[in-house]
Amino acid sequence: MIDRKTTEIANDYVIRVLDSPAEVAAGTWNALLFSQPQATPFMRHEYLDALHASGCATADTGWTPKFFLLERQGELAAACVLYLKTHSRGEYVFDWAWANAYAQHGLAYYPKALCAVPFTPVPGARLLARSQADRAHLASAMLDWCKYQQLSGLHALFASDDDLAAFETSGLLLRHTVQFHWHNTTPAYVGFEAFMAQLTPEKRKKIRQERRKVADAGIRFRVREGRQIGAADWDFFYQCYENTYLEHGNAPYLNRDFFSRMARTMPEDWLLFVAERNGQAIAASLLAINTSCAGERAAYGRYWGALERVDCLHFEACYYQPLVWCIANGYQRFEGGAQGEHKLARALLPVTTTSAHWLAQPQFLAAVDRYLSAERAGIETYVEDLRQHSPFKSARGD
Template identity: 50%
Template structure:
C-alpha cells in the first residue's frame, strides 16, 4: 500500500478535522487525550510557548494514505532539555565533557506536559509500522545526536524496543476512583492517620476564611485567566525561574477547549488569592498548574488536590493523574504508577554506556516501586 510521507512545521498543514479524527481512532472506546488535541498543541505553537524561538521547533511526522491522514507523530527539534520531565541533563553533560554535541536532538512529547498518551498515532498497525520506519529514516538522516519518546502508552513500548530504542522507567502518582459517593466515603478508605491529617488540612483553610470556587472552562472570564496566569507566573518567580506558558496560551485553550478545563479559584474577604488549573476528559483528570499571591497554610493541597478530587467523585471521573514526581501525594490517596520513555542514541559508545546505566537505574526504580507499595495509604 502506498503512503505519502512528510514533515510539517505547523498543524495548519494537516487541519483540525484530520488531526482530531486520527486522535479519536487511537482509543475509540474512550474520549481522546486532551493534550494531543489540535486545540492544545496548536495553542502551544501559535502562542509562542513551544516554537523554534523557545527551543521547541515542531517537526511533526505525517503519513497520508489515499489522501487521508493515516499516521502522525508529535516531534520537535530540541535545543535544550527544559520542560520534559524525563531528565537527560547528565547525558548531555557527558557528551559535552567528551567533546560531542548532544543538542539539537529529536523529541516526541507534549511540551511541558508529563502525561502518558499515544506518540505513534495511526489508523492501524500497518500505518504505525510505516510511521516507525519513517521515524528511523528521519533520525538517521538528520545527523542529530538522539531521539527521545516520552510517556508513550504501554502498548507502544514494545514496538519501540523492537525498533531499537532503549527503554527507561519512571514513577508518577495517580488516584483511582473506586466509585466513591462523596469525599467522606473516599476518606473512610484511608488509614486513620492519613484521614485525620487531610481533615486537619482542609479545616485550616476553612478557618483561615478562604472560600473556593470551581469554575468550568465555559464560565471562565478573561479576568479569571489573567488572575490565574498571575498566580502561575508567581510560582515560577518564587523558584527564580521563568514560566514556560504565556497568557495567550491560556486564553487560547480557554476558548478552544473549555469542555476540558476546570479552574479552582480561592478567595478571602472578597479578594482572589490563589488558583489552580486542571485539564480533564470524561475519564481522566490531570493536575497541571497552581499558584498563589498570598500564603495560606494547606491551601495548595485544597486547591490542587482536594477540590479536584471532589470534582472527580462528583463527575464519575476514573483517574486523577497528579503530574510529575511528588511522593507526598501518597498521603492523600495517590498510588505509584510506572511510566515509560524510549531513547535512541546515534553514538555507539554512548548508546552502550546509557544502556548499561538504564539497566542499573531500572533495578532501582523497581526497588523504589516495591518500597512505595509497602507504604500504601489505604486500610489493609
C-alpha cells in the same frame, strides 16, 4: 530519505514532514487522535497549535516542530509531532547527565529529536495510528529521518503501550519513571467521606488536619468548569500562575496568549478552582479534563499559583478540591503530575510511566542500555517500597 516537506513512498504509504501545525488539517488530526485508546486533550491540534502560535514552543524557545504524516491513498493513517530540541528543559524525563557526558567527550548532544508534548508530563498516545502496523511504520520513519538529519538521538516521552511497542521494535530503549495518580473504585465512591473511610486512620487524620487549616483561615472555593470560566477568571489564574513562577526565580513556560487560545479553542477541557477569602480571590489551580476524548474519564492536575501564602492551601487547591470534584462527577482517574512523594500521603498511588530512547553514538547507546537496566531495577524496588506505605487500609490488610 525524508527531507523537509518532501515525501517518501514505501510500500503503499507516503510520509510527509511539515513544519507547523497550521499546515495540518485540524479535523483530520483530531479524528485520528480521538480514535486512540490512550488519547489526551494535550495532543489535540488546538493545544499543539496554541503552543506554537503563542510562541511558547517554537524554534526561538528551543522547540522546533516537525509534524510527521503517514498517508495511504490520500488519507491520514498515522501522525505524530516531533520537536528538535536545543536544550532539555520542559521535559520531565531528565537526560542532563547524558548531555554532560556527550560534552565531556567533545560530542554535540543538541539538537536532539523529542516526541512529546511540550511542558506536559501526561502519559498518552504519541504515535496516532489506525493500526499497529502503521504505528510501527511511523516510528521507523522517524528514526530514519533522525539518522538522515544526523541528530544525536530520538526520545519519546510518556508514551502509550502501543507506542512503546512500536519504538522498541525500531530499537529504542525503554526507561521508567514514577508518577502518582488517584483512581476511583469499582463501584465508585459515593462521596468524599466514603473515600476517606478507606484510608488508614493516621492518613485520614492528616488530611482532615490540613483541610481544617485552610477552612480555619477563612478560605472558600469557587469552581468553574468549561465555558463558565470567564475572561476575568483566566486573567486572575494567570496572575497567580506567573507570580508563583517568578517567586521561584523563573519565568513560566506558558504565556497569557497560550491560555487565551485555550479559552477560545478548547474551553470545555478546563476546570478552575479559585480560592477566596472574604470575597477576595487569592489563589487558583487549573486542571485539564478529557471531555473531548473517549475512554476513562480523567482529570489532570496541571497549573497552580497564589498571591499569598496560606498553610496547606496548595494541597487543598491541587489535590483535595480536585478529588472532591472527581468523585462528585464520576471521574475515574486524577493524575497529579510528575514526581512528588508527598502525593502518596494524599492517596495518589505510584504509577510507572515509560519513555523510549535511541542514541546515534553506539558506545553511548550501549552505556545508556547498561545504565537503564540498573535504573529499572531501582525503580521497581522504589515502587514496591512506596506501595508498602500505601495510605489505604485494604493495601495493608487493616
